[in-house]
Amino acid sequence: MDYFTPEQHTFMKTVRDFFEKEVNPHVEEWENQGIFPAHQVFKRCGELGLFGITYDPKYGGSGLDYWWTAAYAEAMGGSCNCSGIPMAIMVQSDMCTPALHDFGSEELKEQFLAPSIKGEMVGAIGVTEPAAGSDVFGIQTTARRDGDHYVINGRKIFITNGTQADYVTTLVKTDKDAAHHGFTLIVVPTKTPGFSVARKLDKVGNLSSDTAELVYDDVRVPVANRIGDEGLGFIYQMRQFQKERMVAAFGAVAGARKALDATVAYLKQREAFGKPLIAKQYIQFKLAELSTQIELARQLNYHCARMIAAGEDCVRETSMAKLASCRLSREVADRGVQFHGGYGYMNEYPISRYRRDSRLGSIGGGADEVMMYIIAKLENYAA
Amino acid sequence: MKIAVIIKQTPDTETVVKINDAGNDIVGTGVKYVMSPYCEFAVEEALRTKEKLGGEVVVVSLGPDRVLETIRTALAMGCDRAIHLKDPAYEGGDGQATAKALAAALKTVSPDIVFAGKQAIDGDQSQVAVRVAELAGLAQATIVTALEIAADGKTAKATRRSEGGGEVVELKLPALISCEKGLNEPRYASLPGIMKAKKKEVKELKPAELGLEGQVGAAGAKAKRVKLLPLAERKAGRRIEAETPEAAAAELVRLLREEAKVL
Ligand SMILES: Cc1cc2nc3c(=O)[nH]c(=O)nc-3n(C[C@H](O)[C@H](O)[C@H](O)COP(=O)(O)OP(=O)(O)OC[C@H]3O[C@@H](n4cnc5c(N)ncnc54)[C@H](O)[C@@H]3O)c2cc1C
Numbered sequence: 013m014d015y016f017t018p019e020q021h022t023f024m025k026t027v028r029d030f031f032e033k034e035v036n037p038h039v040e041e042w043e044n045q046g047i048f049p050a051h052q053v054f055k056r057c058g059e060l061g062l063f064g065i066t067y068d069p070k071y072g073g074s075g076l077d078y079w080w081t082a083a084y085a086e087a088m089g090g091s092c093n094c095s096g097i098p099m100a101i102m103v104q105s106d107m108c109t110p111a112l113h114d115f116g117s118e119e120l121k122e123q124f125l126a127p128s129i130k131g132e133m134v135g136a137i138g139v140t141e142p143a144a145g146s147d148v149f150g151i152q153t154t155a156r157r158d159g160d161h162y163v164i165n166g167r168k169i170f171i172t173n174g175t176q177a178d179y180v181t182t183l184v185k186t187d188k189d190a191a192h193h194g195f196t197l198i199v200v201p202t203k204t205p206g207f208s209v210a211r212k213l214d215k216v217g218n219l220s221s222d223t224a225e226l227v228y229d230d231v232r233v234p235v236a237n238r239i240g241d242e243g244l245g246f247i248y249q250m251r252q253f254q255k256e257r258m259v260a261a262f263g264a265v266a267g268a269r270k271a272l273d274a275t276v277a278y279l280k281q282r283e284a285f286g287k288p289l290i291a292k293q294y295i296q297f298k299l300a301e302l303s304t305q306i307e308l309a310r311q312l313n314y315h316c317a318r319m320i321a322a323g324e325d326c327v328r329e330t331s332m333a334k335l336a337s338c339r340l341s342r343e344v345a346d347r348g349v350q351f352h353g354g355y356g357y358m359n360e361y362p363i364s365r366y367r368r369d370s371r372l373g374s375i376g377g378g379a380d381e382v383m384m385y386i387i388a389k390l391e392n393y394a395a
Numbered sequence: 396m397k398i399a400v401i402i403k404q405t406p407d408t409e410t411v412v413k414i415n416d417a418g419n420d421i422v423g424t425g426v427k428y429v430m431s432p433y434c435e436f437a438v439e440e441a442l443r444t445k446e447k448l449g450g451e452v453v454v455v456s457l458g459p460d461r462v463l464e465t466i467r468t469a470l471a472m473g474c475d476r477a478i479h480l481k482d483p484a485y486e487g488g489d490g491q492a493t494a495k496a497l498a499a500a501l502k503t504v505s506p507d508i509v510f511a512g513k514q515a516i517d518g519d520q521s522q523v524a525v526r527v528a529e530l531a532g533l534a535q536a537t538i539v540t541a542l543e544i545a546a547d548g549k550t551a552k553a554t555r556r557s558e559g560g561g562e563v564v565e566l567k568l569p570a571l572i573s574c575e576k577g578l579n580e581p582r583y584a585s586l587p588g589i590m591k592a593k594k595k596e597v598k599e600l601k602p603a604e605l606g607l608e609g610q611v612g613a614a615g616a617k618a619k620r621v622k623l624l625p626l627a628e629r630k631a632g633r634r635i636e637a638e639t640p641e642a643a644a645a646e647l648v649r650l651l652r653e654e655a656k657v658l
Contacts, residue, residue, distance in 0.1 A: 019589050019592075019593070022464070022468050022471060023586055023589055026585065026586070026589075029583050030583060060583060061585050062586070074590055076586075
């Protein structure tokens with residue numbers, strides 16, 4: 013049973029070749045530097061068509077169905093030797109542009125979406141704040157209307173691509189008295205006076221991706237930079253989160269399979285007690301269990317892809333997929349390190365980087381508990 | 396400029412192939428097929444030639460249905476149209492039978508230049524390209540690592556790799572160039588390219604349409620593969636035990652020279 017078409021396989025090979033030949037050789041260096049050259053790498057991603065898979069050809073997209081996004085995220089997660097760069101790329105393809113594509117004005121799309129799809133601009137998504145992460149509702153960054161401008165004040169934290177971005181799709185409060193309808197999404201060019209990077213954050217994993225704290229101090233941007241309607245930002249962002257969570261799930265499963273394969277390869281050549289370690293039935297059974305769980309998560313992701321491609325609402329399934337896939341990647345990582353023994357604790361072994369990187373999945377893009385909250389709500393457990 | 400490129404679909408280098416019960420072929424099921432890597436250099440060089448001198452790139456391949464996927468990859472990389480020699484009668488040929496079919500197909504294109512891989516990574520025979528050049532009456536340079544085509548498209552200068560060194564030859568076009576690693580860095584099929592490839596023409600030609608009935612495939616072959624030998628089992632590595640690093644290095648050099656005979 014093959015879920016992908018021959019053309020999608022060709023595309024997946026392109027993605028894998030790109031990461032194996034053009035990205036992986038630099039991963040070591042970029043991880044050490046704590047940053048990768050986003051403009052350079054994104055240009056190539058743009059040429060290969062990674063940023064506009066489902067987007068309107070009018071803006072340079074390919075206008076394809078969701079299976080192509082699944083193919084992309086799976087191939088990327090399964091081939092890149094770190095998680096930071098795929099995350100940075102997915103910010104541009106599925107996190108800071110979906111609302112812009114679906115609700116932005118023509119001019120705004122010409123100005124920011126088309127160059128993002130081409131890979132000529134680097135984007136970021138600014139939702140999280142020092143005092144509000146899971147509780148998106150609690151953000152405090154404000155935008156005040158002043159003629160045909162908005163004046164933005166506040167701080168954003170943990171922003172991927174934050175030190176290199178050309179623009180930040182920023183969630184702000186435009187009406188502090190209105191509840192869900194008090195939020196707005198605004199595209200903020202990072203060259204605007206008053207915008208600054210407070211600091212590049214020092215992380216545990218995803219080291220090649222730069223993460224920043226951003227300051228908005230009387231940042232004036234034209235009202236025309238608003239995505240869609242004033243007051244609908246929260247709703248747009250909730251929709252946008254669906255895209256983010258789904259690619260995270262696909263990436264997590266592909267990464268887990270890659271890590272399990274690496275562990276198997278290690279166990280086949282590591283001898284202990286006179287035989288390769290893989291000969292131990294206990295080890296084989298643990299691997300078999302994890303392999304089964306990876307397959308289960310993968311199937312749930314494909315189920316989501318089917319629903320998304322059919323245009324069905326699948327917040328419930330997407331939340332489950334993100335929860336299951338990201339949790340599983342942590343389990344595979346921990347078991348992988350365990351079976352590598354001391355070598356798994358050494359930075360020179362890929363499994364140790366994977367263990368650091370995979371920890372983020374259950375926190376970013378909505379923590380595991382936020383997924384559980386959504387699922388519990390949709391299942392009516394509180395009623 | 397009329398540019399043609401002949402490509403072959405082969406099992407992926409990472410595929411573990413099994414030999415069939417008859418012992419004369421590999422088991423096809425479960426095998427992942429790709430474009431033979433040397434053919435990728437050929438496609439890339441064809442595209443670069445078009446980008447420099449203008450014209451059209453026609454890709455030609457022989458093989459069953461599954462080959463269409465590889466043809467589409469070449470189209471997605473940027474080739475303009477394709478000819479697929481697809482018929483049960485083409486199967487089971489040797490280098491000569493295959494070259495005959497390809498040369499006849501190329502005649503319908505009348506190319507100024509033809510690119511091919513220096514060899515296919517499955518059969519490793521390095522026969523088809525040279526035979527095609529011979530049958531089609533083309534000048535040829537094999538194992539090419541650098542190529543310069545004159546702006547007027549009449550001559551070309553090719554650098555050939557030869558054991559330890561190289562050789563530069565001048566050719567009159569039309570010519571065939573068989574491509575070696577190092578000639579270029581093949582591009583990938585971009586997503587927009589993959590989408591465009593769907594709409595490009597892939598023309599199928601039967602042996603009768605080439606006037607080659609009964610002369611291609613097994614019927615046209617002069618040599619027949621009777622047996623495939625399995626890959627030798629890789630021997631386990633050996634650990635060199637020595638008191639000092641110097642002694643270990645000396646022992647390693649001795650083994651490389653006397654046992655492995657690689658020094
Ligand atoms: C490397 C990295 C990159 C990031 N990139 C971006 C980015 O580009 N843009 C952006 O906007 N944000 C980004 N984030 C932020 C990320 O989305 C938030 O960290 C995440 O949403 C959690 O928010 P928080 O850190 O404020 O944790 P908090 O909201 O303080 O939550 C802390 C913990 O409490 C628990 N918890 C939370 N809510 C509940 C609940 N309802 N019930 C029970 N338990 C709960 C969870 O275990 C959670 O992990 C990034 C974060 C990291 C680490």
